[in-house]
Amino acid sequence: MQPGSVLVVGYGNTLRGDDGVGAEVAEAVSLQRQSAPELTDAVVTWADQLTPEMALDLSRSRFAVFIDAASGAHPAGSVTLQDLVPPGSAGAPASCVIPAGCWQDLAPGDLLALAAGLYGHAPSAVLVSVGVATMDLGTGLSPLVREAVPRAAAAVRQAIAGKCSDERLRALAAAGTGL
Amino acid sequence: MSEIVIEPVTRIEGHAKITLFLNEAGRVADAHFHVTQVRGFERIAQGRPVYEMPSLMARICGICPVSHLIASAKACDEILGVAVPPVAVLLRRVMNLAQIVQSHSLSFFYLTSPDLLLGFDHDPATRNIVGVAAQAPDLARDGIALRKFGQEIIEKLGGRRIHPAWVVPGGVSAALQPEQRESILAAIPDARARAERALAWYKQNLATWAQEAAHFGNFPSLYMGLVHASGNAAYSDGDLRIVDGKGHRVLDDGDPKLYWDYFGEAVEEWSYLKSPYYKPMGYPDGMYRVGPLARLNVVDQLGTEAADVELSEYRMRLGRYPSSSFHYHWARLIEILHCIDMIEEILSDPSILGTDVRSRAAINRHEGVGVSEAPRGTLFHHYRVDEDGVVQWVNLIIATGHNNLAMNRSVLQVARQYVKGTDVKEGALNRVEAVIRTYDPCLSCSTHALGQMPMEVDIVGPDGSLQRRLTREKD
Numbered sequence: 001m002q003p004g005s006v007l008v009v010g011y012g013n014t015l016r017g018d019d020g021v022g023a024e025v026a027e028a029v030s031l032q033r034q035s036a037p038e039l040t041d042a043v044v045t046w047a048d049q050l051t052p053e054m055a056l057d058l059s060r061s062r063f064a065v066f067i068d069a070a071s072g073a074h075p076a077g078s079v080t081l082q083d084l085v086p087p088g089s090a091g092a093p094a095s096c097v098i099p100a101g102c103w104q105d106l107a108p109g110d111l112l113a114l115a116a117g118l119y120g121h122a123p124s125a126v127l128v129s130v131g132v133a134t135m136d137l138g139t140g141l142s143p144l145v146r147e148a149v150p151r152a153a154a155a156v157r158q159a160i161a162g163k164c165s166d167e168r169l170r171a172l173a174a175a176g177t178g179l
Numbered sequence: 180m181s182e183i184v185i186e187p188v189t190r191i192e193g194h195a196k197i198t199l200f201l202n203e204a205g206r207v208a209d210a211h212f213h214v215t216q217v218r219g220f221e222r223i224a225q226g227r228p229v230y231e232m233p234s235l236m237a238r239i240c241g242i243c244p245v246s247h248l249i250a251s252a253k254a255c256d257e258i259l260g261v262a263v264p265p266v267a268v269l270l271r272r273v274m275n276l277a278q279i280v281q282s283h284s285l286s287f288f289y290l291t292s293p294d295l296l297l298g299f300d301h302d303p304a305t306r307n308i309v310g311v312a313a314q315a316p317d318l319a320r321d322g323i324a325l326r327k328f329g330q331e332i333i334e335k336l337g338g339r340r341i342h343p344a345w346v347v348p349g350g351v352s353a354a355l356q357p358e359q360r361e362s363i364l365a366a367i368p369d370a371r372a373r374a375e376r377a378l379a380w381y382k383q384n385l386a387t388w389a390q391e392a393a394h395f396g397n398f399p400s401l402y403m404g405l406v407h408a409s410g411n412a413a414y415s416d417g418d419l420r421i422v423d424g425k426g427h428r429v430l431d432d433g434d435p436k437l438y439w440d441y442f443g444e445a446v447e448e449w450s451y452l453k454s455p456y457y458k459p460m461g462y463p464d465g466m467y468r469v470g471p472l473a474r475l476n477v478v479d480q481l482g483t484e485a486a487d488v489e490l491s492e493y494r495m496r497l498g499r500y501p502s503s504s505f506h507y508h509w510a511r512l513i514e515i516l517h518c519i520d521m522i523e524e525i526l527s528d529p530s531i532l533g534t535d536v537r538s539r540a541a542i543n544r545h546e547g548v549g550v551s552e553a554p555r556g557t558l559f560h561h562y563r564v565d566e567d568g569v570v571q572w573v574n575l576i577i578a579t580g581h582n583n584l585a586m587n588r589s590v591l592q593v594a595r596q597y598v599k600g601t602d603v604k605e606g607a608l609n610r611v612e613a614v615i616r617t618y619d620p621c622l623s624c625s626t627h628a629l630g631q632m633p634m635e636v637d638i639v640g641p642d643g644s645l646q647r648r649l650t651r652e653k654d
Contacts, residue, residue: 052289052308052319053327110309117312118320 006039006160007057007123010046010067018076018132018145021152022046022067025130028153038161050106058111059119063163065156066108066127074131077144079152081159084108084125126159128152195620196635197590197611198449203641205600210591212583212615214452221573229258229542229568234344236560236575240621242285245278245333246553248346249415250560253549255348257436258564260543266533267350269525272415274336274346275551276518276525279414280370281329282554283471283511283518286619287377288322291508294613295381295388300606318380321373325515328370332522335359350537360526367523371485374516378489381512385496388505394596395614396504396589399424401457401467402476403581405435405552410479412517414552420477421457421467426500429457435550438559442576454583455576466584469556470618471510476500483524486517504589504617511619542568553578555619579620589614601638601647608636608649 010026012019023046030044043057050066058064066084074080106114108127116122130152133142141149195214202208220239227235236251237244249271256263263271293306296315305313312319336355337343345352385392401424405417419433419441433441444453445462456465467473476499480487490513497506525531542564549560556578563572593614597607638647 051326052323053330056323056327114309114312114319118316118323 006042007061007064008044012069017134019069019135021069021130025067025152029156055114059115059121061123064123064125069132070129076131076133077148078131080129082127128155198637199594200639207594210594212587212590213450224573227570229564243553249551250549250558252346254547254560254562257547259540261349261538261540263350264535267536275415276522277329277332279554280518281326283515284326354534354536370519378512392503392505402473404474404477411482412478436548468585469581472507475510481517483520489513507617582618
């Protein structure tokens with residue numbers, strides 16, 4: 001990817017129901033490239049999980065948007081946006097907390113820390129979360145989550161459009177489920 | 180007898196459990212490595228058109244789908260009765276070699292290097308790739324770059340990193356483009372330099388792990404791998420060779436299609452993973468190992484200059500037929516270097532851009548066997564179809580399955596060395612898991628199961644009662 005690009009990463013297992021919403025949203029964003037000028041220099045990808053190799057791409061980005069499924073306190077179909085605090089740009093990525101021995105369970109913050117620790121730069125980044133109804137085995141999204149895909153894609157575009165403005169990001173975060 | 184159970188076993192692909200049986204004196208008397216997933220792909224495939232098989236079988240695994248693609252496509256080639264165009268044979272090889280680079284990099288740098296660099300007794304909270312990045316950033320960067328190198332070749336050839344559909348019955352679906360070839364060749368020097376640096380680091384630190392090397396599955400066994408007629412390592416083609424711990428060729432020029440004559444599959448009630456064995460020696464004496472350690476033992480030489488220099492040093496320091504599974508790690512690094520150089524060698528010939536890459540045919544036979552070397556070892560796919568090409572029967576023997584008997588014996592050896600009674604220290608527990616990791620098992624592959632699997636250790640007393648359960652939560 002070109003240095004200084006915007007990186008959009010949707011992640012989750014498309015064989016586990018709504019867990020695949022990150023990939024669905026990323027694909028929707030990718031399809032909007034022609035009509036959305038803010039996506040001109042965006043690299044849009046999706047994957048089953050975050051992996052350490054992504055740290056290199058992240059380090060070459062000026063802004064990153066992660067898209068993930070969220071359970072727990074997130075109602076099904078809700079779309080929330082969280083500003084990810086960039087880790088220190090040098091030294092050990094001490095902020096990483098990975099379950100013992102797992103490389104499959106990297107979180108966006110872990111990747112940002114890896115990018116900063118290994119490559120000297122981590123971009124500012126946000127996490128767009130979509131509340132899920134089910135993550136049982138099977139393909140396809142539940143109706144509420146399916147309906148949320150366009151709103152989540154819009155949230156991604158808005159985050160990119162306002163990428164240089166902390167105020168704008170805070171406003172989006174404050175908007176929360178109202179997006 | 181007391182029993183110790185480790186579940187889940189971490190830093191492996193899949194979900195497994197270890198049970199340690201203690202005798203009256205509190206010493207480990209026996210050990211079982213259980214694979215707790217249910218197999219399913221051999222049944223799922225029944226009733227599917229044979230043309231779907233490569234892409235369907237690739238879904239068995241997200242780490243080594245290319246190996247399944249190639250073994251499956253070769254089984255389908257047999258059923259179609261086609262001769263695969265030579266360019267397609269070479270292109271398939273390139274993809275398989277790239278797959279080995281990326282999978283070995285994951286195994287060594289992401290899963291194993293935390294133990295090697297930080298120590299087997301290091302705090303498990305930071306004994307991971309991020310801990311490696313903090314302490315040895317060059318090592319972490321090399322691992323990331325090498326995995327990316329392999330993945331990007333797969334993506335360039337197949338259009339995607341995971342589950343590429345480019346390998347098809349009869350060849351490959353598209354010829355290599357000049358710009359793809361150039362970009363892959365341009366990345367070779369950097370990848371080679373990183374592989375050489377990792378090898379240098381490993382060799383420099385080898386003495387640090389002497390105790391583990393002495394007890395991590397250190398016993399004689401048979402070793403199996405695919406070998407070209409020249410004696411060079413073969414990864415996508417070649418014939419079967421089996422040698423014993425002294426180098427005697429128990430099987431040479433073995434026709435992979437006759438695998439059923441060579442191997443039996445035993446079933447133990449405590450695991451879904453079958454235990455293949457070399458038939459002429461019976462069960463369980465016919466235990467054999469596959470994968471990097473075994474491949475380096477069975478070949479005369481690898482076939483590329485730099486890797487063969489490394490192989491000479493490996494054999495000089497460890498002996499001609501190293502018997503400790505700990506040395507899978509070193510063997511893996513040498514194979515990374517060899518695969519990078521093989522990719523360069525194949526792509527350096529301009530004829531690789533040839534456009535005759537696929538032979539087409541209808542169903543001409545009702546049965547086919549395909550074999551290839553997966554990162555973890557030899558992989559067999561065997562299909563039977565009806566006259567319409569609908570799959571009637573499938574048998575898969577996966578690398579991790581071949582190693583099942585050796586993995587069980589390795590767990591027993593390590594447990595006897597490091598576990599005394601039920602008061603098991605975390606470092607001892609980690610070593611019991613780590614010996615499994617030397618084999619880089621892929622349990623999703625070996626049981627052909629859907630989903631992920633982490634692991635657990637139970638300690639069982641002389642009376643059969645559970646004395647202690649050690650569980651490492653995945654999340």
